[in-house]
Amino acid sequence: MHTLSRALVAATLYCVTLGYASTCSAQQTTLPAPDRILAHDVFQQLIETNTSHSVGSTTAAAEAMRKRLLDAGFTPADVVVIGPDARHGNLVAHYRAAPGSTKKPMLIIAHLDVVEAKREDWTTDPFQFIEKDGFFYGRGTQDMKDSDAASVVNFIRLKREGFVPDRDIILALTAGEEGGEANGVDWLLKTHRDLIDAGFAINPDSGGLTTHDAKPVELGVEATEKLYADFQLTALNPGGHSSIPTKDNALYHVADALGKIENYTFPFELNEVTRAYFVAMSKAIKGQQAADMKAIAAASPDPAAEARLSAVPLYNSTMRTTCVATMMSAGHAPNALPQSAQANVNCRILPGHTPGEVRKKLTALIADPKVEVKLVTDVASDSGENDKSITPPPLNKEVFDALHNVVDQMFPGVPIIPEMETGASDSKLTMAAGIPSYGFSGMGIDDNDERAHGKDERIRVESYYAGVQFDYLFLKRLTGGK
Numbered sequence: 417m418h419t420l421s422r423a424l425v426a427a428t429l430y431c432v433t434l435g436y437a438s439t440c441s442a443q444q445t446t447l448p449a450p451d452r453i454l455a456h457d458v459f460q461q462l463i464e465t466n467t468s469h470s471v472g473s474t475t476a477a478a479e480a481m482r483k484r485l486l487d488a489g490f491t492p493a494d495v496v497v498i499g500p501d502a503r504h505g506n507l508v509a510h511y512r513a514a515p516g517s518t519k520k521p522m523l524i525i526a527h528l529d530v531v532e533a534k535r536e537d538w539t540t541d542p543f544q545f546i547e548k549d550g551f552f553y554g555r556g557t558q559d560m561k562d563s564d565a566a567s568v569v570n571f572i573r574l575k576r577e578g579f580v581p582d583r584d585i586i587l588a589l590t591a592g593e594e595g596g597e598a599n600g601v602d603w604l605l606k607t608h609r610d611l612i613d614a615g616f617a618i619n620p621d622s623g624g625l626t627t628h629d630a631k632p633v634e635l636g637v638e639a640t641e642k643l644y645a646d647f648q649l650t651a652l653n654p655g656g657h658s659s660i661p662t663k664d665n666a667l668y669h670v671a672d673a674l675g676k677i678e679n680y681t682f683p684f685e686l687n688e689v690t691r692a693y694f695v696a697m698s699k700a701i702k703g704q705q706a707a708d709m710k711a712i713a714a715a716s717p718d719p720a721a722e723a724r725l726s727a728v729p730l731y732n733s734t735m736r737t738t739c740v741a742t743m744m745s746a747g748h749a750p751n752a753l754p755q756s757a758q759a760n761v762n763c764r765i766l767p768g769h770t771p772g773e774v775r776k777k778l779t780a781l782i783a784d785p786k787v788e789v790k791l792v793t794d795v796a797s798d799s800g801e802n803d804k805s806i807t808p809p810p811l812n813k814e815v816f817d818a819l820h821n822v823v824d825q826m827f828p829g830v831p832i833i834p835e836m837e838t839g840a841s842d843s844k845l846t847m848a849a850g851i852p853s854y855g856f857s858g859m860g861i862d863d864n865d866e867r868a869h870g871k872d873e874r875i876r877v878e879s880y881y882a883g884v885q886f887d888y889l890f891l892k893r894l895t896g897g898k
C-alpha cells in the first residue's frame with residue numbers, strides 16, 4: 417500500500433527548491449471542536465479493535481461503526497455488515513441522494529484490517545490508542561484506520577447537517593486487504609456487485625498527501641497501475657567435469673540472455689494518467705526536466721527529452737514497461753559443469769499489455785532455444801498470461817475539480833499529481849471491475865515518516881484532524897455541496 421513514489425517525488429519537490437514559499441504554509445485545521453472529539457473517539461475505537469488476520473475481527477470493527485451510523489440516523493436497511501465468515505465482515509453503508517437523482521453512485525473503499533503487530537517490537541502497545549509528542553500511535557494509524565474513521569465521522573457529520581448529496585455515496589469498509597483468503601472488495605464485487613456498483617471509486621489506501629516537517633508538499637492521486645509479473649529463465653545441460661569444459665554451458669546461456677535483457681529498452685508509451693502526471697510535474701518543478709516533461713507529454717513527443725528523462729529511474733518506469741534481473745542460481749559444485757541455471761526477471765507491465773506479450777518479447781530477444789522463459793504464476797500476484805491492468809480512461813473531471821477546489825482551500829499551491837503505481841491496493845480489483853478508482857486522502861504523512869506495516873506506526877495529531885476536514889470538504893463538494 418501507499419505510494420512507492422512518495423519519498424522519491426518529495427525529494428524533488430522541497431518547498432525551498434520550488435521557490436514558492438506559499439506552498440509551505442502550516443497545515444490548516446478547521447475541524448470544529450465537537451467533530452474533533454468525535455474524530456478522536458472513532459479513531460480510538462477502531463485502533464483498539466484488533467482487526468489483524470491472526471486473531472482480530474473486522475466484523476467487530478464493522479459492527480461498531482454500524483452502531484454509530486444507526487445512532488446518527490441511517491436506516492438499518494442502508495447499513496449492513498456482510499462477509500464470507502464470522503471474522504471477516506464488511507460494512508456497506510449507503511448515504512442516499514435526493515429522490516430522482518440520475519447520477520451514478522460514488523463508492524469509497526477503505527480496508528478495516530491491519531497488518532500484524534507484536535507488542536515486543538513496539539515502544540507502545542500497538543492496539544492501544546496513544547497520544548504522545550503530537551502523534552497518535554497504534555497499528556492502523558497510517559494504514560488505514562485514519563481514513564476509515566474519517567469516512568464514518570463525515571457520514572455522521574453530513575447527516576447531522578441534513579445534507580442531501582446529489583448522488584448516492586456508498587461506503588465500504590472491508591476485510592482482507594493485507595492478507596488471507598477473505599478480501600472484502602473481491603468478495604463484494606463477486607457476490608454483491610449491486611450493493612457497491614458505482615460510477616467511480618475513491619480509495620484512500622493509495623496516493624495521498626505528502627508533508628515535510630508537517631508542511632504539505634504534494635498530493636498524489638493513484639489513478640492507474642502497472643501489472644506485476646515474474647519470469648523464470650532456465651537453461652539445462654548434461655553437465656560434466658569442469659576439467660574438460662565445453663562452450664555449451666547452462667550458466668553462460670542464462671548470463672547471455674540476461675545481457676540481452678539488460679540492453680533492451682521497452683518502447684516509450686504514455687496513457688491518460690502518466691501524461692497528466694508529467695504535465696502536473698512540469699508545473700511543479702523547474703528547469704530542463706520541467707521542459708522535457710512538457711515535451712514528452714505533447715502530441716509528438718521529443719525523443720531527446722524522452723532520453724534525458726529515461727535516465728531518472730522513476731520517470732523511466734513511468735514511461736515504459738520495465739524488466740530487470742532480480743535473482744540467479746546455478747551449478748552444484750565448484751568443479752562441475754552446471755547442469756542447470758536459473759534467473760528471475762521481474763517485470764512491471766504498462767496498463768493495456770499482458771504478461772503473455774512480454775514473455776514473447778523476452779523469448780524473441782533472447783533468441784536461444786536452450787533458454788526457456790516461463791511466467792511464474794505461483795506468486796501472490798495477479799499475473800496470468802492474459803491478465804492486464806485496464807488502460808485508464810481520461811481522469812474524472814468531477815473528482816479532480818472537487819479536489820482542486822479543496823486543495824486550494826486547505827493547502828494552497830500544493831500540486832496534485834496523478835500517479836501510476838504497481839498494483840498494491842484494492843483499487844486493482846475495482847478498476848478491473850470497470851470502476852475507475854482514485855487513490856488519495858488528505859491525511860498528511862511526512863516523507864521520512866512512512867511507518868505503514870512497520871513498528872510504532874503513527875500519524876501527527878493535527879494531520880489527522882486536517883485529513884478528516886479535507887475528506888469532509890471533498891465529499892461535500894463532489895456531491896453537490898458548497
Ligand SMILES: [Zn+2]
Binds near residue numbers: 559560621
Ligand atoms: Zn492499506
